[in-house]
Amino acid sequence: MRENAGTKSANNTACLTLSNITIRLGGRMLIALTAGIAPGEVLTIMGPSGSGKSSLLAFVGGFLDPAFDAGGRVLIGTRDLTEIAANQRHAGILFQDPLLFPHLSVGGNIVFAIPAAVKGRSARRRLAEAALDEVGLGGFYDRDPDTLSGGQKARVALQRVLVSHPRFLLLDEPFSKLDAALREQTRELVFSKARSAGLPTILVTHDSADAEAAGGRVIEIGMEEQG
């Protein structure tokens, strides 16, 4: 396996700052949070179903549904992202489902995410092949994503995010569909990549083993605290 082939983000020394974030739904306060997340740090958010964890990630990523009433600021370094469109925030997002494009090959999924500044088909292909190789999927470039196992899909989704050179990661239960052994392996891979790329990361999970493996602070949000 090659090391950091095309997926190591440059200049990721910026903190992600969540300043006085509030998210209300129908007048009810779901989230009230201030936190700073250092490069390579994973902040874990836990809480019961419906407590607003995914809504928090959506606010940070810039895609919160307007049905919510949200306030506060999101900064990466000194850059205020709050009014910036989702596709300009450079967030790397992983969901429960890897959401690979079924009409593209495995390699095509990765090439899709490589910044346009990388010119030339063969250069883009080489980067994608290297990114696959890096996670033990050398030779999978032309495969149909539907033929991959859950763990393999999760690794493709991770590399697709990393080749885009995100400034921070938002992880919404990305391990929850994997069986125990695979879950452990995949989360170690994700956290080690986040650390080595210096990416501030927010993890939403129901699983305390995920939180422990993340090794950072854990914030519990709960419906009982809201009024």
Ligand SMILES: Nc1ncnc2c1ncn2[C@@H]1O[C@H](COP(=O)(O)OP(=O)(O)OP(=O)(O)O)[C@@H](O)[C@H]1O
């Ligand atoms: N687009 C929307 N419009 C209105 N209400 C919504 C919308 N999306 C989510 N909600 C509601 O907002 C609340 C918070 O939802 P959210 O998905 O953020 O919770 P969660 O903590 O991530 O839950 P889970 O752990 O089940 O994923 C829930 O009551 C949900 O029904």
